[in-house]
Amino acid sequence: MIKVGIFGTGRIGKIHIKNLINHPKVDLKMVVDPFIDEDFIKALGVSFSKDEKDIFENPQIDTVFICTPSDTHYDLIKKSILAHKIIFCEKPIDLDLKRILEIKQLVEKENVFLQVGFNRRFDSNFRKIAKEIQEGAVGKLVQTRITSRDFSPPPRNYVEASGGMFLDMSIHDFDMLRFITKKEVQSIFVNATNLVTDYGDIDVDTAFLLFTLMDGSLASIENCRSAVYGYDQRIEVLGKDGRIFCDNKYDNSVILCNKENESRENPLDFFLERYRDSYKNELEDFIFNVQNNNPPSVGIDESIEATILALAALQSHQQKQMIEIASIKAKYAL
Structure with missing residues (x-):
């Protein structure tokens, strides 16, 4: 049984709170949020507070979940490490790579378990694709295409604090x-612009990202902040021996066919x-990993690598040229 304190009662926090409460191997001890949704927490019968010390100084809490706004993660992680808590933190650890590297050093020094919330690795469709590729089902990789489009764009204040689309x-x-x-x-080359939102003065909302992987294969990511037909999440991989892909998820699998056309409902429209x-x-x-003393499946190194690619994408967009990933790593002595 792990004894958990969780920071944050926003959209992501509520998802984790519900999952923690319903898990037989979890005892949710405390929820902390300075702007706590008291009605939500009281309905669940969970103890709550607005003071983070009620988690950090509670010896009965051995594990923390950090589900607060991005700009609070760094400080909460540092305090959790120094309190010798087991840590789960939603991405990102921080928007500044130097600060992420500081956390890495502290995690290693204090020998603390830290898992980062890249939840899409745990999607059953995506895991199946990854498994089949590693088992050689499509042979040598040729092209990988990821389509990721939001149903509707976030508000301006969210974008301003988020670090931008990349x-x-x-x-x-x-x-x-x-x-x-x-x-x-x-290497990466980015072509990005603003087409679907009214905050083009602060960020792009539409992008094509082109990659050359170390094995010589090619990849692309298509991003857009708005797709009126639903939350568009697809992956396709072409190999020398075949192709593997997954479609969007729908509320049901019903397809209507008549003499005029063939139709089905739009994809689910919300990431949650x-x-x-x-x-x-x-x-x-x-x-499982905590109870079996395993390292985290998605740790700080995965966060570092993803952040490096985001920084390379931003630089490519700003400079309108291809960026070698090695040049970004060199700046940080990686």
């Missing part, structure tokens, strides 16, 4: 590219619906 949205896809191919990226099961699978993986 560090907030695309970073999931950078992690997915490494996860399904098990290959590192050699599309990836609901992945969060449950992620929790199972976290608990």
Whole structure:
């Protein structure tokens, strides 16, 4: 039984709180949020506070979940490490790679378990694709294509604090590219613009990202902040011996056919619906590794690599040229 304190009662926090409460190997001791949703927490019968010390100074709590806004993660992780807690933190650890590297040093020094919330690795479709590729089902990789489009764009204030599309949205896809191919990226070229939102003065909302992987194969990521037909999440991989792909998820599998056309419902339109099961699978993986003294499946190194790709994408967009990933790593002596 792990005894958990969780920071944050926003959208992601509520998903984790519900999953933690319903898990037989978890005792949720405390929820902390300075702007706590008291009605939500009281309905669940969970203890709550607005003071983070009620988690850090509670000897009965051995594990923390950090589900707060991105700009709070760094400080909460540092305090959790120094309190010798087991840590799960939603991505990102931080928007500054130097600060992520500081956390890495502290994690290694204090020998603390830290898992990062790249939940899409635990989607059953994506895991199946990754497994088949590693078992050679499609042979040598030729092309990998990831399509990731939001149903509707986030508000301006969210974008302003998020680090921008590459560090907030695309970073999931950078992690997915490494996860399904098990290959590192050699170079990246980005063509990005603003087409569907009214905050073009602060960020792009539409992008094509082209990659050359270290094995010479090619990859692409298509991102957009708005797709009116639903939350568009697809992956296709072409190999010399075949092709593997997965479609979007739908509320049902019914297709209507008549003399005029063939139709079905639009894809699910919200990421919490599309990836609901992945969060449950992620929790199972976290608990298994903690209880069996295994390293985290998705640790700080995965966060570092995804952040490096996000920084390379941003630089490519700004400079309108291809960026070698080695040049980004060299800046940080990696």
